[in-house]
Amino acid sequence: MSKNFKLEASCSSYLGSGRSINEDNFYFNKKRLVKNNSGMHKYISAEFPLTEPVAFAVFDGIGGAAYGEEASYIASKVFSEKMKELNDIVLSEKEFLLNICRSATYAVDSFSRQKQLSQIGTTLVSVLFADEEVFICNVGDSKAFLLRDNKFMQISKDHTDEEFLKSIGVEKKPSLLQYIGMSTDEGGMDPFISKGKIEENDVYVLCSDGVTDVLDIHSIFKTIKEEDSTDRMVEKIINDVKLADGQDNATIIIIKCSR
DSSP states (O other), rough: OOSSOEEEEEEEEOOTTTSSSSSEEEEEBBBOOSSSSOOOOOOOEEEEESSOOEEEEEBBOOOOTTTHOOOOHHHHHHHHHHHTTTTTOOOOOOHHHHHHHHHHHHHHHHHHHTTTTSOOOOOOEEEEETTEEEEEEEEESSSEEEEEEEEEEEEOOBSSSSSHHHHHHHHSOBBOOOBBOOGGGOOOOOEEEEEEETTTTOOOOOOOOOHHHSSHHHHHHHHHHHHHHHHHHHHHHHHHHHTTTTOOOOEEEEEEEEO
């Protein structure tokens, strides 16, 4: 592991003004939310020397579906358990992330069948730092962004029918085409995974759509540029969601890389 890079990271999860239960969850390098929660009243923040693999993830239980909070909780639990095994198994980082997605899908689908539910699922977006490389993985429409060299870009892939809706001139919120927990009857799950090199001053943002549905990318970029610390970035963005009367659960993790 590289001893040169260190990570500063912060996380928060907001219930939303139109929700009574938080269907989001996260993995913040060994921390996650309990199953039944009403969000967080403040952020959590920490610094990590990159001497071993470090990961972060956001999960968004499928909006309005029964047991959405159960699906995101199960997925966060699987993610946490698999991270404990990372140093004990011989797998490439890509295979490891694929294994997490498949194991989480199996666990959520098994719960769904046990409860005889018609639909239960969650999105997943994660970032894994290993040595001087970074791996992005997502299933669904929770997003990952990167600020590098004054350019702010989405680095995850939305698994939705947005392009199709645009092609036929229909204006509505796109539907998910893939998610954690989808059964084999619905087709194969194909997680998006990409790899890159860590650079000094990189800032990574993971968030559920409760953030991006009310704040555009320029607003998020402006906050990250103006604030020095990840805790202030997270605090400001969650406050902006509240000011915009964000109805949905909103979870965000911000990670800053330095030497």
